[in-house]
Amino acid sequence: MEEGIKEEFNYDEVLAYIGQFGKFQKKIFIWLWLVSGVTGLSVVTFGFTAYTPNYRVATECDLMNSSYNFDTDSFSVPFWFRNKNDNISLDLRNQDCRIPSVEKNDEGECVNVYFSNESIEINSSDINQLIFDRTIMRSTLVEEYQFVCDRSYIRPYISALFMLGMLFGSFLFGFLSDTFGRIKTLMLAILWLSMAGFLGSFCMGTSGVIGFGVLRVLTGMGCTGSYIAAFVLGIEHVGYKFTMLMGIAFVIPFAVGEAVFGIEAYLIREWQILQIVAYLPIALLLAVYWCVPESVRWLVAHNKFDQAKSIIRRVAKENGRECPEHLLKHLTPMDDKPISTKTTRKTTILDLFSTRLILTRSLNMFFQWFSVTMCYYGLTSASTTSFAGDVYGNFLLSVLIEIPSYLFCIFLMDIWGRRPILSFCQIISGVSCIIIAFLEGSNLQGVEVLITVGFS
Structure with a gap:
């Protein structure tokens, strides 16, 4: 009987009367586009908070000669190493943990610093012997968690944890969206994303890497949950003629959100502050709960007919259309409808x-x-x-x-x-x-x- 009622009601037919993409739907999409934007922002955050700067082993020349001095206030590092044999500048990404040799003149001044076959490497535990290029970021997770030298391989794995979270989040929030509704799931995902990212900024020191990794998985889950719930909610509020347009247009703010984070990263060069600024304001989007109603299609599928009618009348009013009451008569509680013998396979x-x-x-x-x-x-x-x-x-x-x-x-x-x-x-x-x-x-x-x- 329940399936018989659902088949008689066609929301696309109702939208033909009240507007498939009117003022009401456009207002909804403005709010949901903000959600799309913050999910794009969260995807690229790690690229700057865990930016790998140039670094090298410090030498006595850095302190002896002012022209070689490493000044943390100016964020500059003189990468002036040369190969003693051919006098050609080296790719320091392949030499960053090797201890260089120093050549001095008769006055004891440094005239050359170079690598030789006898040069040995330090490990991540000797990070205090490294100096970092501060041109791009003043501090990063690479230094915080010592992802240098023999531990540099760990960074890609921490990065990949976000994708693992997106995998789990797709199943979890997809289930929650179908079970408890789009808007409630969206609120949970937004809060989840904001808090997981925000708390990650307090995982300090090498002991915090495990906690940060766990929170990175949770951040990925919140990111995909927010995007999926917002996408489905937006698409289900428009008519079939606009699903393709809105499905593609919904991704545009995703790219804009990424660009916004690029501006934030340019202005904020400390990873912890940047992490906070990126994720904490996302919680403000909980205001979407009072601005975007639940999907009528989901309400009808779960026999919440009174709520569905209320939203339909609201859409019609805001779009300046007449509400088709003759179509809403199909949205009647079970006791008021004749029993339907037609069944539909799930x-x-x-x-x-x-x-x-x-x-x-x-x-x-x-x-x-x-x-x-x-x-x-x-x-x-x-x-x-x-x-x-x-x-x-x-x-x-x-x-x-x-x-x-x-x-x-x-x-x-x-x-x-x-x-x-x-x-x-x-x-x-x-x-x-x-x-x-x-x-x-x-x-x-x-x-x-x-x-x-x-x-x-």
Whole structure:
């Protein structure tokens, strides 16, 4: 009987009367776009809070000669090492933990510092012997947790924990969204994201790395939970004619949020303060609870008819339309409806593999999402702060280049079709990433261009 009632009510038919994308829906999307923006911000935070600066072992020359002096107030480090044999500057990323040799003149002044085959390496426990380039960040998690020398391999694993959290969060918050409602789940996810990121700023010292790792998993869960709940809530409030437009447009603030964090990172160079400023204000979005109503589609699916009617009438009023009361009569409690004998089989995830055709398409889409996610987040976490030149300018360029690609899809999706655009973009991105392997080290500018294309 419950299924019979649901089949008689068609919310898209109601939206045709009250407006598929009117003033009410536009106001909702402004709020939900803010959620999309903060999820983008949280994705890239680690790139600057855990930025790996240039560093090297300090020598006596740094104290003997003022021109070599390491001044923490000016955030400059004189990376002036040279190879004694060929007098060519070395790549310090390959020499950062080796103890250099010092050459002095007869007056005892340093005239050269170089590496030799006899140079030995220090380990992370001797971090006090290292000096760091403060040009980009004054303090980072790399120093806080001693991710240097023999412990430098740990940083990528801490970074990857965010993705692990997104995996768990997709299942958890997807279930909560279907069970308890979109708006309640969204509130939980926003608070979860804000508090997990905020508390991470208090995990200090090498002993705090485990706590930070756990909180990074929780941050990833809150991030994907916020995005999924907001995305579904927004899409379910508009008519079918606008689902494609809103589905793509919803991602634009994601890129804007990334850019906003780039500006915050430019203004704030201490990782702890930057972490707080990035995550704590997210809690302000709990105000969305009073500004965005629950999804009518979810309310109807869970027999909450009175709430659904109230929201429908509110939408009609704000959009300046007449409410179709003749359609709302189908939203009647069970005792007031004749018993329906029609039954409908419940849909499950197993239906994605029910036939050979559907199985093939499902596996194809799984692979598409896998490749897109690996490419996007791989480039985001590994490359956006590693370009030559101005780190902040390159970062902004890398994240804002996404917006033209979203506009490209919006204008051509219905003209060109879904499959041609997907194939075209995958080919461009894949070929760009492959060519990078042959350009890196020989044409750095070309690498930056191709990485940027890969993002778009």
